[in-house]
Amino acid sequence: MIAAGAKCYNLGSSPSKGTGRSWNAEELDEAIEDQVAALVFDDQGKADILELLAGVAETSFEQEQLAQALAAPDDIEDWRVGEAIAEAYLSEHRNCLFPWPDGRDERKSGSSLPGADLVGVQQDEHGDRFVFGEVKTSGEAKYPPGAVYGRTGLKQQLEDLRDKEGIRNDLFKYLGFRAKNSTWLDRFKAASKRYLNNTSDVQLFGVLVRDVEPNVDDVRVRVEKLGNGCPAGTQIELLALYLPGGAIADLAAQAGGSA
Incomplete structure (x- = not known):
């Protein structure tokens, strides 16, 4: 179960808004056990490989080798x-x-790939549209944390997604290359129709995962700045999700224990 969390703050309005929500320890535990650990270790992807190779890995030795190849890494990053x-x-x-x-696109475990962290589709009142998200995890006792700034910071990443059609086109192609014969093909087609009519018709999310006291200053300035000159059709939400104090340092161990 993924809890909505307690409301800390809401600010701004279309096209740019900010939201703060907090989880208690029980809600974090439930989220990791219910969905988060499965996403970290891509349980669905591994199940697909096992199904694909059901008639290939026949001997116990081959099955052991397959299990070893698919085993979760010893170390995962928070x-x-x-x-x-x-x-x-x-x-x-x-x-x-x-x-x-x-x-699934990593050539080496633990690498960080370029492009948006989250790429997919979102259903709104008009149907499906593309959604792109950037995520920063920080326990820095500073509002906003340093991860918001710099060349690879949340600020620059969201501005690039908002302003640069070329980046959005690359993400459109990224999904398109993987959509053929997929269970989500129809949703990709519906989102594509909207995108081809207006390449700014997308939802952008900037997510801060924090384990400090909630503070509206995490998102306040960026909400205002991102709304200025925002292209018609683009919607932006900055979401700060506050975990219990000190939780980030234990995230990897907690997820590994729930795998």
Whole structure:
């Protein structure tokens, strides 16, 4: 179960708004056990490989080798769990579907790939549209944390998604290459029709996963700045999800224990 969390603050209005929500320890535990750990370790993807190779790995030795090849890594990064928390939350509470985990595109475990952290489709009152999200996980006692700034910070990433059609086109193609014969093909087609009519008709999310006291200053300035000059059709939400104090340092161990 992915809890909506207690409301900390809401500010702004279309096209740019900010939301703060907090989870208690029980809600975090339930989220990790219910969906987050499965996303971190891509349980669905591994199940698909096992099904695909059901008639190939026949001997006990081959089956052991397959299990070893698919085994979870010994070490996972806290930021990876933070991304899974954001994905689970947006899927549950913002009608989003992120059908292709970026971990499947890694050539080496633990690498961080370019492009948006979350790429998928969202259903709104007009049907399906593309949704792109960036996630930062930070326990820095500063509002906003340093992860918002810099060349790879949340600020720049969201501005690029808002302003640069080329980046959005790359993400459109990223999904398109993977959509053929998928269970989500019809949703991709519906979102594509909207996108081709207006390449700014997208939902953008910037998610901060935090384990400090909630503070509206995490998102306040960026909500206002991102709304200025926002292209027609683009909607932006900055979402700060506050975990219990000190929780980020234990995220990897907690997810690993629930795998």
